Amino acid sequence: MIEARALTKRYGGRTAVADLGFTVRPGAVTGFLGPNGAGKSTTMRMILGLDAPTSGSVTVNGKRYADHPAPLHEVGAMLEARAIHTGRSARNHLLALAATTGIPRRRVDEVIDIVGLREVARKRVGGFSLGMGQRLGIASALLGDPSTLVLDEPVNGLDPEGILWIRNLLKDLVAQGRTVLLSSHLMSEMALTAEHLIVIGRGRLIADMSVADFVRDAAGGSVRVRTDDADGLRRLLAGPDVGVATLGGGVLEVTGLASDRIGRIAADHAIALAELTPQQPSLEEAFMELTRDSVEFQPPAREPEGQPA
Template identity: 85%
Template sequence: MIEAHALSKRYGERAAVTDLSFTVRPGVVTGFLGPNGAGKSTTMRMILGLDAPTSGSVTVNGKAYARHRAPLHEVGAMLEARAIHTGRTAYNHLLALAATTGIPQRRVDEVIEIVGLREAARKRVGGFSLGMGQRLGIASALLGDPATLVLDEPVNGLDPEGILWIRNLLKDLAAQGRTVLLSSHLMSEMSLTAEHLIVIGRGRLIADTSVAEFVRGAAGGSVRVRTEEADRLRTLLAGPDVSVASAERSVLEVSGLTSDRIGRIAADAGIALAELTPQLASLEEAFMELTRDAVEFQAPAREPALAKEGQAA
């Protein structure tokens, strides 16, 4: 279990993390989300004792990381997969880690097999592809058979087979009762892997909830309505904060009203509905909606395309 209590970190005048409290519980994959510059990397570094908090505290399995007698057995981490001596082979890299932390050599063979690097284990890391480097980083995190895992962008560079592999691996590890904290910018993958989310923006907590509740609580969802009186219902639903679109004659896509409200309006008007189905926002849409005011770097608004030669501007 990871527990952060009023965690804050300042670099001079800049606050990277401010009064951040959360708990990452065992048994589920917890996604750690936030826009660029939100403070995710700083938070993970404080969890692992690489940065000292300005105030507050963070513990892993009841202790600060540095106070564990054998930290690699408690926490496996991958913050930068390619932070490995390029002249070493994958096997020797893992063997050196094992030798300095009291891990038996047979565990090196086990994790190499787990991450699918058996054929490349004796090759120098400098010649590894990005995906192979990710697998080696994950092997390093698993080496001590830890109760807690902290992984930053573990699917970066993996092919579809590799992405499916890491997704199933993390779910299996959580099912064993381990604590899994996963940071990623790939919302589609996070929605398939994580059950719980911790979302931060500008160093502050935005959400600490299940994936389902996070998506359900975001604006942007719509309601699909099917009726033979679509035109009349469209008129009745009209309002300043209501949007009604129609791709088919008898189907309306309504934003700005709940399905209960639409149903009451239709019932009061005597309009029979063949379908009334809420369409939830995707995780990506929910994330964009709830972090809109916490984005540190924003792209400029698109300018209109230039008029073609010979056309009036």
């Protein structure tokens, strides 16, 4: 379990993380999201004792990272997969890490097999592809068989088979009761992997909830309706706070009304519906909506076409 309490980090006059509080619980993959510059990396570095908080605290399994006598047994981390001596082989890199905390050599061979690097384990890391480097970084995080994992962009550089592998691996780990904090910019993958989300912007907490609740709470949901009397239903649904778009083929897209309300209006006027489907935004759309005021850098407004720049 990871617990942050009033966590704050300042660099001179700039506040990177401000009064941040959250709990990452075991048994679920928790996604850690935020725009660039939101403070995600700083927060993860404070979890791992690489940066000291200006105020507040963060603990892993009840203790500060530095207070654990054998941290690799408590928390495994991958913040930068390629932060490895390029002249070493993958196996020697893992053996060196294992020797620091008394991890047996057989565990090195176990994690090499887990991440699928058996055939290249004795090759120099400098010749590894990006995906192979990611697998070695994950092997390093798993080395101490920790109860808690902190992973930053673990699927970066992996092919589709590798992405499916890490997704299933993380689900297996949380099924064993472990804690997983996962940061990624790949919203499609986060939607398939994470069950809970912690979202920050400009160093402050924006959301701490399940993926389903996060998407449901986002603005922009609509309802797709199909009927033989689209014109009649459109007139009945129209209102100051209701948008009705005609898509053709008897299909309407309705915003501002819940599907059950649309169904009741249609029933009251004997209009048969062939389809009534709520259209929830994707995780990416929900994320963009809820963090749009927390983006550090906004792109410049586009000039109207035909106008001089």
